[in-house]
Amino acid sequence: MPAHGFRSIEGAGAGAEGGKGIQAGFSGVESEDIQGGPTMLTIRGGQKRFCDGVSRRDFLAIGGLSFGMGGLSLGGLHRLEAAQAAVGAGSKLAHKSVINIFLGGGPPHQDLWDLKPDAPSEVRGEFKPIGTNVPGIQICEVFPRLAMRTDKCAIIRSIVGCDGAHAAFQTNTGWTEASLRTLGGRPSLGAAIAKIQGPVDKAVPPFVGLAAKTQHGPWSDSGTAGFLGPAFGPFRPDGPDMANMQLKDVSLERLSDRRSLLSSVDKLRRDVDASGTLNGMDAFEQRAFDVLTGSKLLDALDISKEDPAVRAAYGDGKPYQFQYDGAPTCNDHLLVARRLVEAGVRVVSLSFGRWDSHGGNFAMVRDHGPKLDQALSALIDDLESRGMLGDVSIVVWGEFGRTPKINKDAGRDHWPQVSTALLAGGGMRTGQVIGATNRLGEHATDRPVHVQEVLATLYHNLGIDTQTFTVVDATGRPQYLVDKPAIAELL
Numbered sequence: 324m325p326a327h328g329f330r331s332i333e334g335a336g337a338g339a340e341g342g343k344g345i346q347a348g349f350s351g352v353e354s355e356d357i358q359g360g361p362t363m364l365t366i367r368g369g370q371k372r373f374c375d376g377v378s379r380r381d382f383l384a385i386g387g388l389s390f391g392m393g394g395l396s397l398g399g400l401h402r403l404e405a406a407q408a409a410v411g412a413g414s415k416l417a418h419k420s421v422i423n424i425f426l427g428g429g430p431p432h433q434d435l436w437d438l439k440p441d442a443p444s445e446v447r448g449e450f451k452p453i454g455t456n457v458p459g460i461q462i463c464e465v466f467p468r469l470a471m472r473t474d475k476c477a478i479i480r481s482i483v484g485c486d487g488a489h490a491a492f493q494t495n496t497g498w499t500e501a502s503l504r505t506l507g508g509r510p511s512l513g514a515a516i517a518k519i520q521g522p523v524d525k526a527v528p529p530f531v532g533l534a535a536k537t538q539h540g541p542w543s544d545s546g547t548a549g550f551l552g553p554a555f556g557p558f559r560p561d562g563p564d565m566a567n568m569q570l571k572d573v574s575l576e577r578l579s580d581r582r583s584l585l586s587s588v589d590k591l592r593r594d595v596d597a598s599g600t601l602n603g604m605d606a607f608e609q610r611a612f613d614v615l616t617g618s619k620l621l622d623a624l625d626i627s628k629e630d631p632a633v634r635a636a637y638g639d640g641k642p643y644q645f646q647y648d649g650a651p652t653c654n655d656h657l658l659v660a661r662r663l664v665e666a667g668v669r670v671v672s673l674s675f676g677r678w679d680s681h682g683g684n685f686a687m688v689r690d691h692g693p694k695l696d697q698a699l700s701a702l703i704d705d706l707e708s709r710g711m712l713g714d715v716s717i718v719v720w721g722e723f724g725r726t727p728k729i730n731k732d733a734g735r736d737h738w739p740q741v742s743t744a745l746l747a748g749g750g751m752r753t754g755q756v757i758g759a760t761n762r763l764g765e766h767a768t769d770r771p772v773h774v775q776e777v778l779a780t781l782y783h784n785l786g787i788d789t790q791t792f793t794v795v796d797a798t799g800r801p802q803y804l805v806d807k808p809a810i811a812e813l814l
Contacts, residue, residue, distance in 0.1 A: 481758025511546025649677020
């Protein structure tokens, strides 16, 4: 465990400020998919009619949002700000951000950034290594663009500590799903930052999840709030249909009237609501109104406003192939991520592709690899050209690696013993490889890097020292964000 002498932030347990979330189905408010699926937020009134012809039985439909409660809490305006690394001179951003790109399914480490050209054919596979702009570093041939930007990347070839679960949970939190489950589970990076640092701009949520909905649900987990409470979960925009996020046929004046009405009704109900649920709803509503009546978030999500040349550089990742029950190769999401951090979002998480290659592994990599190569290279260039790369940390990884030996279906199976990750930006020391695996890619032989060390590094880049910083759980006990230190080689 890290040394004591810690600083502490309260979680969302009983009595914690900002920690009371909504419960679906109580009288007065209806919300579908409270964990973050497509939601139409509606406010139900009573029976009295008003001069504008609106009945309290009518619904006030506020757009077609898709969100968890996270980032929409007024409590975020009152959260303590953690100490952050000073923004360098000439930097465009006044805050630090993270873009977490999850390769759901478990990408084959030996077919991405840890090729084994000297291994037997049943291990090395079909791909050849190519040189990069950093002498001595080679990566897979499907990444020619990244090869020319390797000086801006750090490759970790020795990720350990994966529990083998087919889910994004560990790459979002650093912990297994069983950890503190009875208290609500461990908070994700985005949720913790939403709690600790709050929003940069009250109309822009601090944590946004872009992970597309997948048939295998754990691959579309953008990062849960855990014991911090649902108020700190991710804001989840409902795909490209921006029209669903607009206020339809409701003037701001009428919206304000209804808002006053809701406040009055809630004050009456509060006297008889022993659970305090409405207090949490007030905070949620405040942030929802701020987001919907502002333009900054909507503008950031609308890539039609982007320079066509920039959009072309990212590509769109189509056609979507090998998707099955996983995420599409949506290159647009990486562009949206850049626009979001530029608008003030602190943490963006997304899921790219479906990498569970029990069969047809090499065909899948030939499809997914070049698309990721294009989008990720464009993201790095885009951030650098805008003076943002030093303030935005990028991490690209999956839940585990894949078997060294190729199976009878030309696939690779699950291999949690070791995996790989690529990081860029964030002021990190790039242009290097950290760690190594043996000749067959079976296990780490040099500098094993625990999953939690990656998360600790991202926290560090956001200004949080995980060795001393804690958040308080629902029982009032301080909990470290992760147990491991940041990766010294990157600092």
